[in-house]
Amino acid sequence: MSLHLFADSASDLPMEFFTEHHITLLPLRVHIEDEEYEDLVNIKSKDVFDAIRNNKHPKTSQASPQQIEEEFTALAKSGNQGLYVAFSSELSGTYQTAVMVHDQVKEEYPSLDLVIIDSKCASLGYGLITRQVATLAATGMSRDSIVKEVEFHCQHMEHLFTVEDLDYLARGGRVTKASAFIGGLLNIKPLLHVDNGKLVPLEKLRGKKKLMKRIIALMKERGDALDKQMIGISHGDDEASANEIKAMITEEFGTTSFYTGMIGSAVGAHAGPGTLAIFFLNKRPTSTN
Numbered sequence: 198m199s200l201h202l203f204a205d206s207a208s209d210l211p212m213e214f215f216t217e218h219h220i221t222l223l224p225l226r227v228h229i230e231d232e233e234y235e236d237l238v239n240i241k242s243k244d245v246f247d248a249i250r251n252n253k254h255p256k257t258s259q260a261s262p263q264q265i266e267e268e269f270t271a272l273a274k275s276g277n278q279g280l281y282v283a284f285s286s287e288l289s290g291t292y293q294t295a296v297m298v299h300d301q302v303k304e305e306y307p308s309l310d311l312v313i314i315d316s317k318c319a320s321l322g323y324g325l326i327t328r329q330v331a332t333l334a335a336t337g338m339s340r341d342s343i344v345k346e347v348e349f350h351c352q353h354m355e356h357l358f359t360v361e362d363l364d365y366l367a368r369g370g371r372v373t374k375a376s377a378f379i380g381g382l383l384n385i386k387p388l389l390h391v392d393n394g395k396l397v398p399l400e401k402l403r404g405k406k407k408l409m410k411r412i413i414a415l416m417k418e419r420g421d422a423l424d425k426q427m428i429g430i431s432h433g434d435d436e437a438s439a440n441e442i443k444a445m446i447t448e449e450f451g452t453t454s455f456y457t458g459m460i461g462s463a464v465g466a467h468a469g470p471g472t473l474a475i476f477f478l479n480k481r482p483t484s485t486n
Contacts, residue, residue: 200334200343201277203268205260205291206236207284208324209431209461218331221268223260225284225291225463229253236463245462246434246470255466259291265298273306278340282314282330282347284323287394289463312344314351317394320464321429321456322354322476328427328456355419355479356391357399357412361433361471388412409442412475413449421480423450430457433465433472442473 205223215222224235229248234240245255272279283292292315303309316323333343385401386408402408432439439457446452
């Protein structure tokens with residue numbers, strides 16, 4: 198019996214990662230005008246950001262229930278174990294649909310052996326956890342042990358990010374429209390984080406330099422051994438800013454391990470161009486009994 202892994206495209210990892218690690222991709226869907234695309238399969242992030250810059254308003258929908266059913270049924274027939282760590286249930290209905298489909302498939306195939314975890318994480322925060330799952334699975338670690346390790350990391354993954362325009366998030370219902378209006382009105386840089394899977398505004402700062410310094414200060418306050426862990430950096434078609442914050446993190450903490458990439462199409466449709474996000478593990482409790 199082997200362990201079959203699933204992940205969805207909101208992990209913002211490249212297709213090569215899924216292929217290399219034999220992980221089944223469940224793509225979220227992106228809608229631009231009358232066209233529907235599968236995130237990572239037949240649309241690139243830059244296409245979404247360019248569409249937004251051209252005053253189009255991309256929308257998204259969860260992964261296909263039909264595809265999820267097909268993949269879960271194939272797993273049941275194979276007799277293998279499965280593990281699916283999913284995009285935050287607070288930001289997409291994909292996790293809830295996967296749980297519902299799991300229950301339906303299990304009625305027909307009682308032998309289905311699949312664990313589904315709500316990561317409560319997004320973008321490369323979720324991506325770092327997906328990478329960890331793949332690494333642990335490659336060592337032959339048991340699924341129960343992987344689940345225990347991964348659940349801890351899900352609970353301790355920090356997300357700090359800023360967007361060029363809060364209107365993108367407001368249109369998709371990810372933050373309140375009042376917050377978006379205030380941000381645009383004052384021409385300030387919002388700083389947000391993820392709390393229990395939800396996007397929560399933290400502060401509003403004037404200017405990019407102040408914002409980046411504040412991100413470093415919050416990393417120093419919240420981060421756990423930042424010189425020894427992998428830091429995730431994702432950006433909305435703004436590689437220069439990603440490199441700038443990477444250099445600041447390296448100088449401040451001595452970090453040498455980074456995973457940097459462009460935000461995926463589904464997440465990017467809501468975050469918009471110019472987004473900059475940092476992901477890291479926060480301080481562990483003194484006791485983990």
